[in-house]
Amino acid sequence: DAGVTQTPRHEVAEKGQTIILKCEPVSGHNDLFWYRQTKIQGLELLSYFRSKSLMEDGGAFKDRFKAEMLNSSFSTLKIQPTEPKDSAVYLCASSFRQSAETLYFGSGTRLTVL
Amino acid sequence: GDQVEQSPSALSLHEGTGSALRCNFTTTMRAVQWFRKNSRGSLINLFYLASGTKENGRLKSAFDSKERYSTLHIRDAQLEDSGTYFCAARTGGYKVVFGSGTRLLVSP
Numbered sequence: 001d002a003g004v005t006q007t008p009r010h011e012v013a014e015k016g017q018t019i020i021l022k023c024e025p026v027s028g029h030n031d032l033f034w035y036r037q038t039k040i041q042g043l044e045l046l047s048y049f050r051s052k053s054l055m056e057d058g059g060a061f062k063d064r065f066k067a068e069m070l071n072s073s074f075s076t077l078k079i080q081p082t083e084p085k086d087s088a089v090y091l092c093a094s095s096f097r098q099s100a101e102t103l104y105f106g107s108g109t110r111l112t113v114l
Numbered sequence: 115g116d117q118v119e120q121s122p123s124a125l126s127l128h129e130g131t132g133s134a135l136r137c138n139f140t141t142t143m144r145a146v147q148w149f150r151k152n153s154r155g156s157l158i159n160l161f162y163l164a165s166g167t168k169e170n171g172r173l174k175s176a177f178d179s180k181e182r183y184s185t186l187h188i189r190d191a192q193l194e195d196s197g198t199y200f201c202a203a204r205t206g207g208y209k210v211v212f213g214s215g216t217r218l219l220v221s222p
Contacts, residue, residue: 033210043202043212056209089155103147103202103210105157 006092006106013113018080021109024073025094029104034067034077035091037108043091049075082113117141118203120213127220132172132189135216137201139182143211145204146177146184150197151215157200160186191220 005024013019025032034046047067048056054067064083069075079086089108095101117140127133137146148160161168163177163184172191177184184201201213 042214043200045209048209091157102159102162104159105149107154107156110155 004092004094004104004106006090006109008109009107011109011111013082013111015084015113016081017113018078019082019111021077021079021090021092021111023075023077023092023106025075025092026104027073029094029096030072031095031097031101032069032075033093033095033103034075035093037089037091046077046090079111082111084113087111087113118201118211118213120201120216122216123214124217125219127188127191127195127218129192129220129222130190132187132191134188135186135199135201135218137184137203137213139184139203141205142179142182143203143205144179146175147202147204147210148175148184148186149200149202151200152197160199188218191218193220193222196220 004026007022011019030051032049036044036046046065049069052069052072064079066078089110091108092106093103095103119138121136125133145164147162149157150160152158160173161175163175165177167176172189174187196219198215198217200215202210204210
């Protein structure tokens with residue numbers, strides 16, 4: 001029974017590059033979240049999808065961050081252009097029903113922007 | 115905005131002892147989830163509670179929505195319990211608000 005799968009595990013980018021992070025939610029889950037985790041800010045919500053529809057577009061992250069959910073089993077987070085301050089761990093999580101179910105997290109992608 | 119205050123920020127225990135972590139909420143939350151971050155950085159689910167208490171082995175959690183808090187009790191701590199523990203509270207909508215984490219170190 002596969003959990004949330006995130007790839008790659010690690011990504012190193014030069015400032016100004018475009019990077020795409022990938023996430024496969026737990027099969028059958030219809031809610032998907034993207035978070036950014038830093039030591040200073042903790043866990044920050046970037047995007048939230050319900051049944052592939054974007055419900056939360058990240059507020060302050062809108063300009064360079066774009067999350068998409070092409071189908072119910074795959075989502076991407078694009079950062080364009082990357083900046084050194086984007087260095088963080090990016091986490092994807094899914095749940096079956098947002099109001100009543102456990103969140104399952106992937107192992108995350110550690111992004112380093114030079 | 116909605117906030118979660120998690121305490122303590124760090125905790126040291128000797129093997130075999132126990133303690134409690136706590137999260138206080140500034141508003142009424144619908145549910146709380148507790149996680150442990152393992153050595154690989156993955157967030158491992160411990161408990162999900164919409165009310166009451168749950169127990170699993172040496173861990174026990176309680177959630178009181180009305181009183182706006184949740185606790186995670188660890189008893190008979192083992193070395194492998196070391197790690198960072200987070201609570202995450204579900205607001206009335208879809209948002210999940212995380213505590214700042216508790217770094218637990220269990221020593222022999």
